[in-house]
Amino acid sequence: MDDLLSKVLEGDRRAAARMITIIENDEEAKNELMSKIYPYTGNAYIIGVTGSPGAGKSSLTDKLVGEIRRNGLSVAIIAVDPTSPFTGGAILGDRIRMQSHSLDPDVFIRSMGTRGSLGGLSQATNEAVKVMDAFKKDIIIIETVGVGQSEFDIMHIANTTLVVLTPGAGDAIQTIKAGIMEIADVFAVNKSDLEGADRVKTEVETMLDMKKPTGWRPPVVQTISLTGSGVKDLWTKILDHKAYLESSGKLESQRKKRLKEEVREILEYELRKHVWKAVEASGELDKLEESLYQRETDPYSAAKNIINRYFKFLW
Ligand SMILES: Nc1nc2c(ncn2[C@@H]2O[C@H](COP(=O)(O)OP(=O)(O)OP(=O)(O)O)[C@@H](O)[C@H]2O)c(=O)[nH]1
Ligand SMILES: [Mg+2]
Numbered sequence: 001m002d003d004l005l006s007k008v009l010e011g012d013r014r015a016a017a018r019m020i021t022i023i024e025n026d027e028e029a030k031n032e033l034m035s036k037i038y039p040y041t042g043n044a045y046i047i048g049v050t051g052s053p054g055a056g057k058s059s060l061t062d063k064l065v066g067e068i069r070r071n072g073l074s075v076a077i078i079a080v081d082p083t084s085p086f087t088g089g090a091i092l093g094d095r096i097r098m099q100s101h102s103l104d105p106d107v108f109i110r111s112m113g114t115r116g117s118l119g120g121l122s123q124a125t126n127e128a129v130k131v132m133d134a135f136k137k138d139i140i141i142i143e144t145v146g147v148g149q150s151e152f153d154i155m156h157i158a159n160t161t162l163v164v165l166t167p168g169a170g171d172a173i174q175t176i177k178a179g180i181m182e183i184a185d186v187f188a189v190n191k192s193d194l195e196g197a198d199r200v201k202t203e204v205e206t207m208l209d210m211k212k213p214t215g216w217r218p219p220v221v222q223t224i225s226l227t228g229s230g231v232k233d234l235w236t237k238i239l240d241h242k243a244y245l246e247s248s249g250k251l252e253s254q255r256k257k258r259l260k261e262e263v264r265e266i267l268e269y270e271l272r273k274h275v276w277k278a279v280e281a282s283g284e285l286d287k288l289e290e291s292l293y294q295r296e297t298d299p300y301s302a303a304k305n306i307i308n309r310y311f312k313f314l315w
Pocket of ligand 1: 051052053054055056057058059060145190191192193194223224225226227
């Protein structure tokens with residue numbers, strides 16, 4: 001395991017890929033690995049990219065990577081598919097439109113599905129981000145499709161969240177209703193070569209006008225990821241947001257808050273896992289099932305009983 005870790009720290013791509021597989025499969029060695037890797041993390045800047053299916057997230061990310069590389073920074077892209085329980089990456093990998101950087105040693109691309117990890121996809125994503133951070137990637141981009149709660153959880157890992165909209169019918173308004181307004185730091189109106197892009201921009205600006213002003217107003221940038229138009233400007237806006245977070249002290253407070261949150265999540269997960277394991281091993285579940293069915297006891301009392309038994313020392 002130490003060997004694997006030192007290889008990752010030295011920039012060995014296969015070791016990094018192996019480590020992410022360990023995370024995805026929630027292998028036994030995972031927790032210890034994550035503990036050991038922690039001191040080497042905390043340096044990368046994390047960008048989340050979300051938006052409706054087919055909005056152009058991957059093609060835009062591809063162009064953004066070009067811009068980032070021209071600035072001499074290294075990049076990791078983690079494409080997360082919360083809709084796919086099966087792939088563990090394979091199918092999504094085909095969907096990633098980022099071939100133009102596949103030969104660049106300073107670009108690492110990985111996709112993740114929902115396989116395995118009981119801790120959930122956002123925890124697994126967070127762990128994969130840590131691996132890429134220790135792997136000394138300057139910028140880590142997380143791409144995930146905006147379909148439900150999961151992308152909100154995943155986007156909480158990001159320092160800057162980019163929401164990709166398109167001139168599709170009523171798209172902007174719907175996305176905003178779904179609460180994406182709260183997580184967006186930068187908007188891209190992609191496919192601006194299509195009819196209606198100006199209207200989407202105006203709609204979003206109007207929504208932003210109605211929001212209570214904070215220290216940061218999300219800029220709305222029109223892009224065409226097919227040609228790269230607007231991408232330079234988009235990158236500038238992301239850097240502006242980064243500078244804002246840094247100068248206001250928000251980057252530090254955001255990072256601290258998340259670390260606390262992370263302990264809570266790990267605790268929840270470990271407690272759930274270990275207590276349930278113990279209950280299963282005790283062999284009492286069949287009896288419990290029957291008495292629940294017969295209404296001799298109820299699920300609330302049963303759960304409380306278990307808590308009392310395993311955590312007496314808390315009271
Ligand atoms: N006209 C036009 N088409 C675009 C543009 N950007 C992307 N597309 C097309 O939109 C389709 C989806 O692009 P992707 O980059 O795969 O979109 P995505 O959001 O990553 O898709 P999922 O990951 O499947 O949700 C592709 O056929 C692209 O060629 C653009 O700026 N203009
Ligand atoms: Mg995609």
